[in-house]
Amino acid sequence: MLKETGALISLQPNASKIISSWGLTPFLEPCEPMVDRAFRMFDTDGKLVREINFDFAKFGADRVVYHRQDLHTALKTAATSTKLPGPPVEIRTASSVISCDPDKGTVTLEGDEVVEADMIIGADGIHSVVRQEVVGSPREAIPTGTSAYRMLLPAESLAGLEIPKDVLDLAKPVTTMVVGHDRRVIMGPGRGGKVFGIVALVPDEQMREEAAAASGSWVATGSMSALLEAFAGFPAWMLDLFQRAPEVALWQLRDLDPLPRWVRGRTMLVGDAAHAMLPTQGQGASQAIEDAEALQAFIADLPNRPTKEQINEALLRVYEARHERASLIQGFSREQARPGTSVGSNKITLNPVQFLEYNCNYSGAKDWLAKNDVAAAVGNLNINGS
Ligand SMILES: Cc1cc2nc3c(=O)[nH]c(=O)nc-3n(C[C@H](O)[C@H](O)[C@H](O)COP(=O)(O)OP(=O)(O)OC[C@H]3O[C@@H](n4cnc5c(N)ncnc54)[C@H](O)[C@@H]3O)c2cc1C
Numbered sequence: 075m076l077k078e079t080g081a082l083i084s085l086q087p088n089a090s091k092i093i094s095s096w097g098l099t100p101f102l103e104p105c106e107p108m109v110d111r112a113f114r115m116f117d118t119d120g121k122l123v124r125e126i127n128f129d130f131a132k133f134g135a136d137r138v139v140y141h142r143q144d145l146h147t148a149l150k151t152a153a154t155s156t157k158l159p160g161p162p163v164e165i166r167t168a169s170s171v172i173s174c175d176p177d178k179g180t181v182t183l184e185g186d187e188v189v190e191a192d193m194i195i196g197a198d199g200i201h202s203v204v205r206q207e208v209v210g211s212p213r214e215a216i217p218t219g220t221s222a223y224r225m226l227l228p229a230e231s232l233a234g235l236e237i238p239k240d241v242l243d244l245a246k247p248v249t250t251m252v253v254g255h256d257r258r259v260i261m262g263p264g265r266g267g268k269v270f271g272i273v274a275l276v277p278d279e280q281m282r283e284e285a286a287a288a289s290g291s292w293v294a295t296g297s298m299s300a301l302l303e304a305f306a307g308f309p310a311w312m313l314d315l316f317q318r319a320p321e322v323a324l325w326q327l328r329d330l331d332p333l334p335r336w337v338r339g340r341t342m343l344v345g346d347a348a349h350a351m352l353p354t355q356g357q358g359a360s361q362a363i364e365d366a367e368a369l370q371a372f373i374a375d376l377p378n379r380p381t382k383e384q385i386n387e388a389l390l391r392v393y394e395a396r397h398e399r400a401s402l403i404q405g406f407s408r409e410q411a412r413p414g415t416s417v418g419s420n421k422i423t424l425n426p427v428q429f430l431e432y433n434c435n436y437s438g439a440k441d442w443l444a445k446n447d448v449a450a451a452v453g454n455l456n457i458n459g460s
Pocket residue numbers: 082083084085086169170171172197198199200201202203222224273325327344345346347351353355356357358359360361362
């Protein structure tokens with residue numbers, strides 16, 4: 075998080091519901107969470123083409139926007155708190171895992187210290203070290219052909235911008251999207267209206283970002299001039315807004331094909347390590363939270379001193395509950411990255427709420443397993459998007 079340049083993150087109703095069921099609401103209050111109330115979509119002429127008011131009562135929770143650092147701090151405070159059930163989590167920093175023995179239940183840290191446990195949860199993100207050990211062969215995240223510019227603007231820096239309030243009210247808790255054929259912009263306020271976040275998606279080959287290419291990194295500093303060039307032809311108010319950003323970060327977006335396994339022996343992959351996905355539906359972190367709930371649900375059934383076999387069985391139950399759903403949502407996220415308009419026109423074909431019902435209608439892993447014939451659902455979608 076020290077390296078985080080600053081960005082907003084939304085938790086979808088499926089994750090917000092879990093977070094509040096864990097009693098975390100008091101820990102999240104200092105984050106000044108913003109409940110997203112509507113979605114407004116514009117074409118490149120700046121014409122409003124779609125407006126959806128979010129009424130998520132049927133999902134039992136809201137879509138809530140946080141600053142990433144605030145959410146991280148709140149979750150860390152809750153995990154280490156003595157006010158919640160269970161012993162507080164002990165966090166060790168500067169302890170990079172370099173390898174893992176999934177059957178023995180050991181991880182080796184930089185410096186060769188070996189740590190042993192009943193169970194290992196590989197929550198080590200898109201570049202996971204544990205993934206290879208669990209899957210049995212290297213599975214790297216794949217460039218998806220799209221990059222994301224990210225900007226976070228302090229509210230004070232927006233003063234004097236001449237944007238009519240019926241186009242964009244910078245303080246209103248609404249997500250605004252401007253859609254072109256192969257590029258789009260998603261934006262909205264955060265931290266109780268103190269900041270305004272922007273994500274601009276562009277095809278990699280359109281970036282003209284020599285610095286990013288030269289650095290060989292997939293996270294780099296982006297240039298304002300390349301960003302403005304990529305979005306020339308979009309509404310002038312949007313470009314005015316970009317130019318107020320104090321800095322521009324650039325991410326090459328990568329995801330994973332669904333993995334054949336998440337579990338080996340005493341070890342399980344969760345979150346981006348298991349199912350990194352494109353951010354086009356804002357479901358990555360929400361799916362990681364679903365994984366955590368599933369672990370809780372099935373580990374709670376274990377006896378006090380579980381055997382290796384009992385641990386493995388519980389982890390396989392988590393996998394059974396989660397794999398098809400997360401794989402489908404990986405596929406939906408690729409679907410949502412397809413061109414936003416029909417070829418040669420600015421008529422918008424993208425439907426950002428296409429998968430909303432499936433994604434958000436969720437009440438935990440055991441309920442999901444009981445209700446869904448997930449195998450049949452997988453048969454209906456080619457998750458590789460070909
Ligand atoms: C532009 C963009 C916008 C997004 N917007 C949203 C959104 O609005 N909503 C949403 O739900 N998701 C969003 N996502 C996705 C979301 O950020 C990820 O899905 C989420 O952070 C995954 O959480 P994680 O805990 O699995 O992995 P990470 O957040 O990557 O955390 C992994 C952790 O493991 C640690 N680690 C890594 N390797 C090691 C090692 N070898 N040893 C020890 N520790 C290690 C890292 O330091 C890190 O702390 C977005 C992603 C992008 C790129």
